[in-house]
Amino acid sequence: xxxxxxxxxxxxxxxxxxxxxxxxxxxxxxxxxxxxxxxxxxxxxxxxxxxxxxxxxxxxxxxxxxxxxxxxxxxxxxxxxxxxxxxxxxxxxxxxxxxxxxxxxxxxxxxxxxxxxxxxxxxxxxxxxxxxxxxxxxxxxxxxxxxxxxxxxxxxxxxxxxxxxxxxxxxxxxxxxxxxxxxxxxxxxxxxxxxxxxxxxxxxxxxxxxxxxxxxxxxxxxxxxxxxxxxxxxxxxxxxxxxxxxxxxxxxxxxxxxxxxxxxxxxxxxxxxxxxxxxxxxxxxxxxxxxxxxxxxxxxxxxxxxxxxxxxxxxxxxxxxxxxxxxxxxxxxxxxxxxxxxxxxxxxxxxxxxxxxxxxxxxxxxxxxxxxxxxxxxxxxxxxxxxxxxxxxxxxxxx
Numbered sequence: 289x290x291x292x293x294x295x296x297x298x299x300x301x302x303x304x305x306x307x308x309x310x311x312x313x314x315x316x317x318x319x320x321x322x323x324x325x326x327x328x329x330x331x332x333x334x335x336x337x338x339x340x341x342x343x344x345x346x347x348x349x350x351x352x353x354x355x356x357x358x359x360x361x362x363x364x365x366x367x368x369x370x371x372x373x374x375x376x377x378x379x380x381x382x383x384x385x386x387x388x389x390x391x392x393x394x395x396x397x398x399x400x401x402x403x404x405x406x407x408x409x410x411x412x413x414x415x416x417x418x419x420x421x422x423x424x425x426x427x428x429x430x431x432x433x434x435x436x437x438x439x440x441x442x443x444x445x446x447x448x449x450x451x452x453x454x455x456x457x458x459x460x461x462x463x464x465x466x467x468x469x470x471x472x473x474x475x476x477x478x479x480x481x482x483x484x485x486x487x488x489x490x491x492x493x494x495x496x497x498x499x500x501x502x503x504x505x506x507x508x509x510x511x512x513x514x515x516x517x518x519x520x521x522x523x524x525x526x527x528x529x530x531x532x533x534x535x536x537x538x539x540x541x542x543x544x545x546x547x548x549x550x551x552x553x554x555x556x557x558x559x560x561x562x563x564x565x566x567x568x569x570x571x572x573x574x575x576x577x578x579x580x581x582x583x584x585x586x587x588x589x590x591x592x593x594x595x596x597x598x599x600x601x602x603x604x605x606x607x608x609x610x611x612x613x614x615x616x617x618x619x620x621x622x623x624x625x626x627x628x629x630x631x632x633x634x635x636x637x638x639x640x641x642x643x644x645x646x647x648x649x650x651x652x653x654x655x656x657x658x659x660x661x662x663x664x665x666x667x668x669x670x671x672x673x674x675x676x677x678x679x680x681x682x683x684x685x686x687x
Contacts, residue, residue: 349453375410405423413445414437416490420493425493433450435449448462449462519641564656595638604686
């Protein structure tokens with residue numbers, strides 16, 4: 289019996305003593321690692337508190353116009369031309385690689401902006417946010433912005449682009465990865481602070497304030513009397529179809545006398561403007577003069593960057609249903625529709641579509657190129673709208 293008790297004591301000691309030594313090992317050897325982990329966890333939680341704290345901008349829900357849902361095609365200059373993307377031809381971009389988060393984010397940011405984003409960083413992803421000074425930054429998501437993360441315990445980090453902001457504040461990003469996935473969409477929740485795992489949010493690099501995103505307002509597919517008034521006024525103020533270009537050319541030509549007198553009334557301070565704008569050789573000035581003079585929208589501004597936001601927000605204008613850079617058919621337009629488009633070069637244009645008595649075409653002017661004139665022909669207009677360098681296209685109709 290005593291022998292059995294002795295064996296039990298030996299068994300207990302053989303279990304307890306190694307356990308004590310193992311505990312000491314954990315506390316002394318691994319303890320430092322544990323403290324480091326707790327420190328990282330605390331940093332992560334603090335970053336969430338900072339993000340969700342007071343004073344943040346209101347989150348605006350929406351979707352980037354032309355939301356990217358797939359890997360870019362090889363003919364897309366923003367991704368595959370060194371003219372627009374400095375990663376092309378380097379070890380971190382094509383042709384050396386066919387995908388990389390920094391190369392992709394740079395190209396997508398440029399694609400939305402419509403030009404090369406001079407000043408956007410070109411280093412490792414984790415250095416973009418702290419080093420960027422050319423664009424505004426913050427911790428509130430905005431459409432088209434670059435979201436920047438650093439990694440816990442790993443170099444480089446990750447960057448992606450905000451394609452969609454949901455009404456609850458969650459975001460959808462488009463991504464590419466270094467020798468990883470070529471392209472994927474990912475949802476990050478507002479509740480998580482747009483971070484998780486080894487991803488720690490640094491912040492967002494914002495697009496400049498340009499009207500490059502989804503137009504707001506009700507869509508419309510019908511036409512009305514105001515559209516007819518706009519088209520008729522434009523035709524009356526412009527050089528008629530068949531006029532020699534020498535008459536409406538900025539070099540040697542002039543605006544019609546009817547346009548000049550109307551222009552002076554609609555924009556009495558235009559003599560302070562520069563170059564062709566003060567004489568009417570500018571697309572936005574021509575369209576603005578036409579619209580104002582109809583009496584339909586007397587607050588219609590000049591300047592593409594003012595006119596597009598104006599029609600997006602005004603109750604007087606409705607976006608033409610289904611007409612955009614992905615569907616450019618002239619058949620969707622009605623008499624008096626105002627068209628806006630932006631080219632990959634960064635230049636912009638606005639014009640008026642007309643369809644009168646079976647005759648179709650456009651009425652337009654060009655900055656320091658032409659004064660207002662009628663350019664007839666449906667095929668000619670369709671060819672103009674089909675240009676490959678047009679990457680944003682809108683049409684608005686007087687309601």
